[in-house]
Amino acid sequence: MSLFSSINPVAFSLFGLDVNWYGIIIVSGMLLAIILASKEAVRVGLKEDDVIDFMFWGLPLSIVGARLYYVAFEWKRYADNPIEIFAIRNGGLAIYGGLLAGAIAMYIFTKKRGISFWQFLDIAVPGVIIAQAIGRWGNFMNQEAYGGEVSRSFLENLHLPSFIIDNMQVNGVYHHPTFLYESLWNVLGFILLLILRRQKNFLKIGELTFIYVMWYSLGRFFIEGMRTDSLWLFDTIRVSQLLSVILFIIAAILLIYRRKVMKPAFYKRTVK
Template sequence: MNHLIAEINPVAFSLGGLEIAWYGILIGLGIIIAMSLASNEGDRKGMPNEFVIDMAFWAVPIAIVGARIYYVIFEWQYYLEHPEQIIQIWNGGIAIYGALLAGGITVYFFTKKKNVPFYLALDILAPGVLVAQAIGRWGNFINQEAHGTEVTRTFLENLFLPEFIINQMNINGTYYHPTFLYESLWSFIGFIVILILRRQSKTLREGEVFLTYVMWYSFGRFFIEGMRTDSLYLFDVIRVSQLLSVVLFIAAAAIWVYRRYNNYPKDPFYTEINLGMNQKSK
């Protein structure tokens, strides 16, 4: 049976000679939604007015730079031979873990400067970050990248996927695992789970919303990364994202246990926190 293959154009539209890619639009949309969710939650928790927006002003661009630096480090042999391409982020080559690490460091210093609890800021940001990740992965789908190993069309049809996804997973005549979709769904489900847990009285303490995010994402990423064909490697043996996923999962779990046994009952439950630092809460 012949199937019509119509790839989606990665370029959404052009403005003069400037091409606007779907990838950039989706990343931007994810960031806007994440900041909106976090800003509303920050207001509800009594954070200073405009705190989240001001923080995003620094954290977002630094996270993008971090995502690029992370990628370049683990592809250094290539960029050593092509140094002019290091800053050409528009040609691809960013890593979400680099963005998360750089963004997290930025949030730490920003909260210290504004005298806002670091863990609370992370708790407020975590669900929105998962939404942004879920949306951003569709940019990989449009670019036909970050996919998994070879599969058959029948395999994809048995997943009950829409025809447009199946067609887009046909790259040069070969079908591939839609790992972008696996991670997008995993992130969105995590968003729902964390929102539910965050609203439950006396369930999660301050900081544990964020730790739940870290464990949820790293657990799923470990298995999804194992399917991908474009992984960054350490010593040409270990998938960097898998190694980092294991380290982050164990670290988050250890911090959770440590804080529960050593800080109890010092750390308040998330539902009980209200800083009372904005005008709306007065």
């Protein structure tokens, strides 16, 4: 018997309600992001409460944005039964939708608090990308977000542990572990952001955010092209690939403009 048969997406049941590994893993990533952002906020002279207060309403709005984004591009699936829009437990959250909604919520929050929007984003993005890396393992537990067909020998040549290889077998066919590709890409991005952030007088406020957007968009563009569950625009364009290109170009332009034309303050790690 393969190890795959022992992997259950349900972690445990509580009062008759199944608690899935997906939810546990996603929440764990979010908690880590909050902890990292809170510590960094204190280092740059902001309050830990600023991060906590934002998460109380920014996080729910991000989830709503992730759901609306997914539903918008899968409307045919919900048109005849719109009540299913609220059935989040059945799946259907898009990371890009959550990120965009979260950014809008953060802009409103920082304006009300009198905090620099770009500095707040810089504080958040390392935690966001490592949370994304962790969250992809929720996709693994749900046996979703995988790529096209491959052979078992291909996966074995990647030196993957057997439990990953076994779980990439869906309906008798092995698939690219695109969840793993993106998770590893995000871990590398997390390390890169931490290294860059530690360089004294190197990054100006906002630039860490632009680097995050460029890094994630670059990886997502290529990985999305391998997936079998993409959202499509006009049945010809993968939505996430198109958005990745747009975001990468915008972030690159803003990075160049901010570094060459504007003279904002350097990002510092010293407490005021």
